[in-house]
Amino acid sequence: MEDMLFYDRMQFAFTITFHYLFPQLTMGLSLIIVYFKGNFLRTKLEKYNDAAKFWMRIFALNFAMGVVTGIPMEFQFGTNWAKFSELTGGIIGQTLAMEGMFSFFLESSFLGLFLFGEKLLGHKLHFITGFLVFLGSWASGFLIIATHSWMQHPVGYEILENGKFVLNNFGALFSNIWLWPSYLHNQAASLVTASFVVAAIGAFYILNNKHSEFGKLFVKTGVVFGLISSVIVAFPTGDMAAKNVVKHQPVTFAAMEGIFETEVGGSEIILIGQPNVLEKKLDNKIAVPNILSFLTYQKWEAEIKGLNEFDEKIYPTNIPGLYYAYHIMVGLGTIFIGLMLIAAVQLFRKKLYKTKWILWSLLFMLPFPYIANTTGWYTAELGRQPWLVYNLLRTTAGASPTVSSGNTLFTLLGFIGLYLLLGLLFLMLVGKIINKGPQIIKH
Amino acid sequence: MLAVYVILDGYDFGAGIIHLFFAKTEKDKKAITNAIGPFWDANEVWLIAAGGVLFFAFPTLYASSFSGFYLPLIMILWLLIFRAIGLELRGQIHNRMWESVWDKAFGLASLLLALFFGIALGNVVRGVNLGMVANGVSTQEAHYFFLPLWNPTFSPQTEHLGIIDWFTLLLGIIGVVALSIHGANWIIFKTNSDLNAKLKKVIFNLNFVLLALVIISLLVWHIIEPKPFHNFIKSPLLWIFPLITFTGLFGLFKVKSFKKDGLGFLFSSLFLFGGLTSTVASIFPKVLPSSNTVNPSLTLYNVAAEEYGLSVGVYWFAIAIVLVAIYMVIQYKVFKGKMDDVGYGEH
């Protein structure tokens, strides 16, 4: 039983982490493509249209990967989490089914038109199809996060005698206080990924002295979008998300921040330190007094509950993991703002394209937004443990009763092998597109 | 919704099978991928959406069947991935080995998918050991079960059923043949390829096979379900569904003389639609029959979600379906007619 649950969780964690590598780029990138295409309509400069077309090709590849890795996600609710699906399907089934009906149809129908229809449609209609693809992908994110928010902070439900959760207020699913901060934070984070990718490819072109015209356009666009979205990720959205956690999942917050003891006279913010769960303290810490209290409650002396105030039975299952995930996300967020700020200043002074070290930094930053997004999700998910539905349904009660661990391990290994192959093929093909560059598309 | 999925994605699978066996030249292959390229993704969404709607409207059925059919479902997922990358990646690099690897991946995945979907239908008709009854006692909650891929006897009537037995395999083969015909019809409809004349012959011949298989399956049906016509006798209006099936089937024998290329596709769609609805009509209101006498079958009534949830669902679903219909009209309008020159996969 125990190891069955373990493989179920590993499989979910592995497949969702892999899946989310793709949507996080497509959601943000679709907005940037719409921006390029819109600029082309406005200025009639060919280079914007070429830029849009170039990113469309990268988008298409990512989209295909998102689709093929997303379908297993939806199936896994039934295959691996049957008990959870049976009990809560009447509620989370709503938002997941809406995602399929409202957003996936929209996206997939118009993506075909967007990719192959430029000649048939003309530029204006082509712009509109691009916009609809953008709309579909953001709607999809919204409905997924609505589902997820319900698991973090259940609303509008009733529990029947047989243990089933039933919906009694549809509107509550969408006015959930967890939803909006989480959604905006996530979308801003997705835009961070897209901006950094655009900027990194641009920097690559400039440094390589190939396609430098486009290199400059990409770096500029990436830096502008990147600065705005990096700031939004931290404030107001990240801040709002954190306030939700303090208020509704205080024990999670204590673990995220690594606070073992409640401190009198205000809590310090931990910059570095390794949680030592056995001795209930932080090793090697570097901290700044009172900042955390201020950030959380806007009062220097406000009290923040430490882990010592809670029953160990409701501790998050993996405290160090949660703590590191959160600190990596926030740390990277700070670095992103710093780098983008410097780059923007240089851009403003018209020196950016000559400042080699910034271009190199932009290039090497490429993987980090992906890491920040992934650790962000780990913060949310590990923070929710040991619950599937916060405070109401334990994770141990959600798995499929009849699927044995041998079978789950078999499919987990299968997914690992298959996704490894997919990942390699993907990198190879993206490399090829980038190497060819934007101009080739001109027939 | 599942019927729509089968008709739409069915032609993609069929085209894949045709691709595997009959497409010899590069031109033929291009024609086939062009004919389905812009559509397969949207078609596949029908599966996702059908899954989602099943989840919210019938959570118990979703939980029970998805965990019970664990292995074949995961394998279907893998096959769907192979089919998609086969189709999408082949045109990305021009190299003979690269292309032939992905051609085979695409074709074989399509073939196996058609087979699996037929087998799945067979399992639903035959029923499963709900509650995993052994020696007269349930070892699980009444609506849970788990099926291995097969048992050594391959018989649909033992206590320990497997996914694959001779009955479900028969339906699997029907699936392959029917979808091959369907796919061939789509290719004829959407392209001017040199294949078209040859495909008409293929359809004509396959149709005899299909007819024979359908007759055999009807003959063995009563071994599985003693009273298959029960519902039809009770409400004779239901005969319309088998009627549709046979209209489709017999219509296809005339495929060589059709003036309009779309007609064949229409008939094969009728066959698929009729076949599925007749099956559903025959087991109604059961949705997953129980093969033991201890636990009752899952029916439409004992697996549905609660009333309030369903009633809001109806509203948004109605809006969504209208939107989907609009998207489809636009999509098929833009890509209307023959598609030999779309240049799919060369972007």
Ligand code: HDD
């Ligand atoms: C580029 C990525 C990225 C960056 C730089 C940040 N985050 Fe984040 N964060 C995410 C990407 C992300 C995410 C992937 O979007 C998450 C996971 C779940 C969610 O809704 O958003 C998330 C979750 C998340 C949560 C958990 C919410 C929950 O439990 O549901 C909190 C409290 C924060 N974030 C706070 C912050 C703060 C204060 C940041 C300050 C710099 C920050 N994040 C930077």
Ligand code: HEM
């Ligand atoms: C893309 C972003 C997401 C990532 C990276 C992610 C990551 C994870 C991880 C790492 C786990 C394992 C946690 C553990 O084993 O302790 C997990 C579990 C789970 N998550 Fe998420 N998750 C994401 C989004 C979602 C969403 C949107 C939902 C709901 C619709 C969801 C539902 C679940 C469920 C059902 C489990 C299994 C039970 C559990 O172990 O908690 N996840 N996820």
Ligand code: HEM
């Ligand atoms: C448990 C969680 C999840 C499930 C069950 C799930 C399910 C799916 C499915 C079935 C697809 C394919 C749809 C198609 O064919 O177009 C997909 C793609 C997508 N998913 Fe997920 N997903 C999950 C997590 C997430 C999260 C957390 C996000 C973002 C916030 C997200 C955003 C998207 C987007 C934008 C697409 C569209 C395809 C693309 O752009 O790559 N998904 N997802």
